[in-house]
Amino acid sequence: MITLDNLTKIFNTSMGPVTAADRVCMEVAEGEVCVLLGPSGCGKTTTLKMVNRLIEKTSGKILVGGRDTDTIDAVELRRTMGYVIQQIGLFPNMTVEENIGVVPRMLGWDSQRIRKRAVELLEMMALSPAVFLRRYPRELSGGQQQRVGVARALAADPPVLIMDEPFGAIDPINREVIQDEFLKMQQTLRKTILFVSHDIDEAVKMADKIAIFRGGKLEQFDSPDNVLAHPANSFIADFVGGDRTLKRLRLLKVRDVLNADSPSVRADESLDIAVRRMHEHDQGHIVVTDQDGRPTGCVLLADAVGRHGAAGDHARALPSPVRLDADLRGAVSSMFTHDAEWLPCVDEAGIFRGQITQRGITHRLGDTYRAAAHAAAVPADDGRPVAPQHFRGAAE
Amino acid sequence: MKTALAARYVPRFIPLPPLLPALAAAALFGLGVLVHATGLVDELASRWEDITFLSQQHMELVAISGGLAILCGVPFGILLTRPAVRRMAENAMQVLNIGSTIPTLAILALSMSVLGIGERPAIFALWAATLLPIVRNTYTGILEVPRHLIEAATGMGMTPLQILLRVEIPNALYVMFAGIRTALAVNVGTVPLAFLIGGGGLGELIFTGIDLNEPGMMLSGAIPTATLAVLTDLVVALVARFVVSRGVMPGDR
Ligand SMILES: Nc1ncnc2c1ncn2[C@@H]1O[C@H](COP(=O)(O)OP(=O)(O)OP(=O)(O)O)[C@@H](O)[C@H]1O
Ligand SMILES: [Mg+2]
Numbered sequence: 001m002i003t004l005d006n007l008t009k010i011f012n013t014s015m016g017p018v019t020a021a022d023r024v025c026m027e028v029a030e031g032e033v034c035v036l037l038g039p040s041g042c043g044k045t046t047t048l049k050m051v052n053r054l055i056e057k058t059s060g061k062i063l064v065g066g067r068d069t070d071t072i073d074a075v076e077l078r079r080t081m082g083y084v085i086q087q088i089g090l091f092p093n094m095t096v097e098e099n100i101g102v103v104p105r106m107l108g109w110d111s112q113r114i115r116k117r118a119v120e121l122l123e124m125m126a127l128s129p130a131v132f133l134r135r136y137p138r139e140l141s142g143g144q145q146q147r148v149g150v151a152r153a154l155a156a157d158p159p160v161l162i163m164d165e166p167f168g169a170i171d172p173i174n175r176e177v178i179q180d181e182f183l184k185m186q187q188t189l190r191k192t193i194l195f196v197s198h199d200i201d202e203a204v205k206m207a208d209k210i211a212i213f214r215g216g217k218l219e220q221f222d223s224p225d226n227v228l229a230h231p232a233n234s235f236i237a238d239f240v241g242g243d244r245t246l247k248r249l250r251l252l253k254v255r256d257v258l259n260a261d262s263p264s265v266r267a268d269e270s271l272d273i274a275v276r277r278m279h280e281h282d283q284g285h286i287v288v289t290d291q292d293g294r295p296t297g298c299v300l301l302a303d304a305v306g307r308h309g310a311a312g313d314h315a316r317a318l319p320s321p322v323r324l325d326a327d328l329r330g331a332v333s334s335m336f337t338h339d340a341e342w343l344p345c346v347d348e349a350g351i352f353r354g355q356i357t358q359r360g361i362t363h364r365l366g367d368t369y370r371a372a373a374h375a376a377a378v379p380a381d382d383g384r385p386v387a388p389q390h391f392r393g394a395a396e
Numbered sequence: 397m398k399t400a401l402a403a404r405y406v407p408r409f410i411p412l413p414p415l416l417p418a419l420a421a422a423a424l425f426g427l428g429v430l431v432h433a434t435g436l437v438d439e440l441a442s443r444w445e446d447i448t449f450l451s452q453q454h455m456e457l458v459a460i461s462g463g464l465a466i467l468c469g470v471p472f473g474i475l476l477t478r479p480a481v482r483r484m485a486e487n488a489m490q491v492l493n494i495g496s497t498i499p500t501l502a503i504l505a506l507s508m509s510v511l512g513i514g515e516r517p518a519i520f521a522l523w524a525a526t527l528l529p530i531v532r533n534t535y536t537g538i539l540e541v542p543r544h545l546i547e548a549a550t551g552m553g554m555t556p557l558q559i560l561l562r563v564e565i566p567n568a569l570y571v572m573f574a575g576i577r578t579a580l581a582v583n584v585g586t587v588p589l590a591f592l593i594g595g596g597g598l599g600e601l602i603f604t605g606i607d608l609n610e611p612g613m614m615l616s617g618a619i620p621t622a623t624l625a626v627l628t629d630l631v632v633a634l635v636a637r638f639v640v641s642r643g644v645m646p647g648d649r
Contacts, residue, residue: 136642136643
């Protein structure tokens with residue numbers, strides 16, 4: 001959908017030429033979110049602004065939807081791209097409704113349709129239209145302004161969004177909330193998005209692809225998990241942080257490490273059955289469920305040997321169950337909190353679906369390192385060099 | 397420097413604080429009492445016809461010269477902000493600034509020596525004296541619209557003309573009105589001088605009163621002049637309130 005081909009920008013300043021983008025190549029597929037990441041001054045904004053031609057490139061090519069942007073009239077090009085600038089940039093003289101209506105109005109929509117669209121977008125952004133339509137930007141908090149800024153970019157339903165730190169001005173708690181809302185929206189809208197950030201956590205959360213820049217050069221362009229698991233060089237390793245493996249937890253869902261083949265026993269079944277199933281699965285505990293399959297407790301093998309009766313009578317308290325679609329970071333945190341080796345997992349209806357274990361999680365996180373080690377040992381394996389070496393080469 | 401200029405020409409009370417009308421009323425009342433005590437009321441009443449006639453003439457001069465100044469000053473100020481002429485803009489502003497240091501009386505004299513006596517040279521001189529604050533505030537008002545707003549507008553696909561009409565002017569309007577307000581206040585106060593070159597207006601009563609050493613006559617020119625100045629100011633403020641978006645008005649409304 002968006003292709004950057006050897007994109008270069010050299011600013012001529014009084015201090016001599018400054019290379020803000022140096023032969024940048026990348027490709028963002030339709031419906032993907034690509035986060036441009038890097039320290040201040042590394043060329044993220046410059047790269048972004050070349051896409052909608054706010055900055056004219058020095059050399060290279062940009063294709064959007066297969067068309068060379070040089071062949072499209074700049075004004076026309078920009079109207080097909082929602083744009084959120086780093087400073088939010090709501091027009092102070094216009095109400096929220098008028099701000100959202102700017103592009104639709106230029107496209108010739110009538111005022112009824114614009115109103116309807118503004119209402120729809122505000123609802124999507126969790127801002128009550130009755131309250132906010134007629135407000136002026138200065139009557140909004142920073143976070144509300146940023147939501148309106150995003151709504152404004154979405155107004156004419158453009159296929160492409162380019163956003164420069166759209167959530168930069170929001171406190172960490174509300175930022176998480178807006179990010180979640182935005183992700184939910186993106187799941188239905190499937191826009192192709194270029195998103196500038198300098199926050200690795202935000203990038204990991206939002207991105208399908210992360211592009212890490214340093215001094216105008218694209219240092220690594222990869223999936224969030226690969227950036228965290230296989231940083232291409234020490235700069236990136238430092239940038240993503242020493243806890244990068246822990247950050248990967250956020251990319252995984254409980255369902256990704258679920259052991260669905262975990263035994264359970266109904267409370268009214270006998271303890272003998274429970275013990276037999278524990279032996280069958282070679283584990284020291286079993287989850288006890290009610291009639292509907294909801295977990296209510298657990299029986300430990302050590303408690304059960306030599307005793308009789310219903311399983312439910314010997315049940316202990318259960319480590320708190322986690323949902324299948326929860327992110328793994330929360331689940332692991334819960335494990336540490338409760339000093340638990342394992343946690344029962346439930347679906348939306350609260351029915352027991354299996355368990356996750358610390359071993360299972362570490363094993364899953366380690367997969368990618370073992371694969372890399374294997375590939376490094378056998379370089380010609382699939383005819384493709386290993387990611388780290390590949391990118392180290394490209395960066396030099 | 398830009399901000400200092402703007403600050404000088406931004407009156408603080410365009411959104412009509414409730415205090416202002418009250419103060420004005422109190423002042424008028426006090427004045428009335430004073431005037432009555434000195435027998436000025438009779439004085440004013442006896443000249444009522446002259447006063448209304450001359451006031452009308454006075455305001456005609458204000459309307460014509462001020463109107464022309466707005467019609468010329470605003471477009472000129474806008475023109476100076478366009479990228480094509482931006483480089484000459486600062487020089488043009490310097491010339492205007494120097495021009496504004498010429499005393500109004502001198503402008504009147506020059507105007508008279510070129511255009512002769514009567515309304516036309518008066519209007520020209522008033523126009524020249526009024527122009528600067530309007531041009532200057534239009535110019536700085538538009539230049540002070542934050543760069544990132546222009547960038548957002550450009551990035552959304554607005555053409556330069558759309559940006560000017562929908563973003564730059566509306567956001568500069570408050571500062572522009574402040575300039576117009578200052579300009580017209582100066583204008584109303586300067587019109588009496590126009591009498592000196594045969595322009596008419598309330599100056600006739602003021603200067604004749606001074607000549608004849610008749611304070612009553614002088615005051616029946618001065619008091620209406622002051623009143624007209626206040627009224628003009630109120631009218632401009634009122635218009636600004638309807639024209640300037642609530643979103644760019646300073647204050648918490
Ligand atoms: N108009 C310009 N003229 C000269 N140099 C510029 C210009 N714009 C940007 N630069 C330089 O280009 C480099 C990249 O700037 P850019 O704004 O793209 O950084 P960024 O990655 O967006 O940083 P930040 O995270 O602080 O927003 C910087 O060194 C900057 O000084
Ligand atoms: Mg930037």
